[in-house]
Amino acid sequence: MVAKKFTACIVGVGRIGFSLQKDKKREQPASHSLALFKNKFVKIVAGCDIDENKLKNWKKIYKNANTYTNIHKMLEKESPDIVVIAVNEKNHLSIALEVIKNKPKLVILEKPVAPNPEQARLILRYSKKYKVPVSINHERRFSLDYLIVKNIIEKKQIGEIQSVFASFSSSATVYKVGSENIGDCSLIHDGTHLIDIINFLFNIKCANPKIDNMILNSKKDVESLNFHFKEKILDNNQKTMFYFEIAGNKKYFGFDIEIRGNKGKILIGNGYLKVYERKESPFYTGFYSLMRNKTIKRPKKTKYFSNMIENCINFLCKKEKLSSTIKSGIKTLNIIYRIIDKIKKIPHNSY
Ligand SMILES: NC(=O)c1ccc[n+]([C@@H]2O[C@H](COP(=O)([O-])OP(=O)(O)OC[C@H]3O[C@@H](n4cnc5c(N)ncnc54)[C@H](O)[C@@H]3O)[C@@H](O)[C@H]2O)c1
Structure with missing residues (x-):
């Protein structure tokens, strides 16, 4: 047939x-x-x-x-x-x-x-x-490397997640007034990938992001941005710290996430996936260290x-x-706009 x-x-x-x-x-x-x-x-x-x-x-x-x-x-x-x-x-x-x-x-x-x-x-x-x-x-929701990471997190293979560092790096302007109509800034254009994959992995709310640092260029557009928030995710006992950097002052294109648990850590980004787990230390008697689990590899074809x-x-x-x-896409967009609202509240001459 x-x-x-x-x-x-x-x-x-x-x-x-x-x-x-x-x-x-x-x-x-x-x-x-x-x-x-x-x-x-x-x-x-x-x-x-x-x-x-x-x-x-x-x-x-x-x-x-x-x-x-x-x-x-x-x-x-x-x-x-x-x-x-x-x-x-x-x-x-x-x-x-x-x-x-x-x-x-x-x-x-x-x-x-x-x-x-x-x-x-x-x-x-x-x-x-x-x-x-x-x-x-x-x-990235469909990409096999990120699906491996989701599974590791859910199985608690690296323990309870305590902190997540996520960054997007390029030479593009991070935010400028007016981008709301056309999306021509990296916070909207590429930040959407970063926020969405963090939401996919951890189901974040990001109700109250705090801006830590903002660098403006000569046109007063945002050239680099750091923000963070803290919230309970999954069934963790304690709140997890999330740190973001959206940088427009880099001379390379990067998408990097580091996920730190109390028993291991994961590094994932464009072209790489590395998982480290708690093992008896080869360096210090009576201690545990994080050792790379080389059996977990980034698939050659991620099929994204x-x-x-x-x-x-x-x-x-x-x-x-x-x-x-479309609902998960709108959730991601709402988070981006909570960050934009915070950017707008900061007097531009304070940086
Ligand atoms: N998922 C990803 O990783 C990824 C990567 C690149 C782009 N994008 C997204 O894809 C979209 C397109 O980006 P792109 O880089 O391919 O842009 P592009 O400019 O290369 O292509 C867009 C095309 O749409 C055409 N177009 C514009 N208005 C039209 C209309 N009214 N009717 C018919 N065609 C029309 C343009 O002529 C152009 O050929 C954007 O939303 C962008 O954010 C996503």
Whole structure:
């Protein structure tokens, strides 16, 4: 028997929609197009982009699919089961509302849900009104290395978690006034990955984040930011400290998390996973030290993109719940905006 294929359209065939699949250094599939194409239960029926050149290049690979430069026209002609929205965040709202009204079985929306919580809540309202589920591509939730870490934490393999250090490093501006409308700062654009994965691992509230340090550049935009909060997580007896650094003054691209328990620690980030456990010390008689458990390795293929699509297909086949919902995406955005509120309350000349 031939398996049923879900039809899919992709809106936005830019980097994550398409061209990252050509990056030889990245783990593939690294684009929606290739991840959908590689899934045997999916048939790509159309691509849409306002940029005709990008669409032409996309069509060279996905020859059998239709192409559109206008979303209205695409939705008039096609009735896809799945619509991927991979346009720039300032256009998430308008495209998402348009797509949801067309009632596909599922929308896969790029992160962040929207540049601000108000827009994100409007997308949620439409999703409920038209009964169209929305999955958000917070990709680390699907990545095998992070799933290993979640399991270690839940099994208490490194004991009770006492502190977590999480950082995102790049050369991009961390926050500037006005980013709320377009999401063009790393706190919103990339911070969403960092906050979301910490929320996925620990189900944080981050009700009252405290800003520890803020460095401004000559334009008075935030160049680097440190904040922390403390709260009870899992079934721990004591509160856990969470420390964050979102740095824009680095000359490299980094995503790093250190999780410290009372019996071990985990280091995870882009390209690495290291787990250390309490063992009788080889250095000091009568003491315990943390030793690397080399049997726990980062899988060569983390399957971050293919697992996301697989979760969506399993959801459509009623076999699984969505792992990254619009509600979890909005929770992440709300946390980011609590931090932005705190930034705004600090007089800019005090730093
Ligand atoms: N999950 C991840 O790791 C990841 C990585 C990169 C980007 N993203 C997210 O994906 C989204 C797109 O980012 P990108 O880097 O691919 O950007 P991009 O600029 O490379 O691609 C966006 C594409 O959308 C098209 N577009 C814009 N408005 C449109 C419209 N109204 N109709 C049709 N097409 C339209 C643009 O022409 C462009 O080709 C953003 O939300 C970004 O945050 C996520």
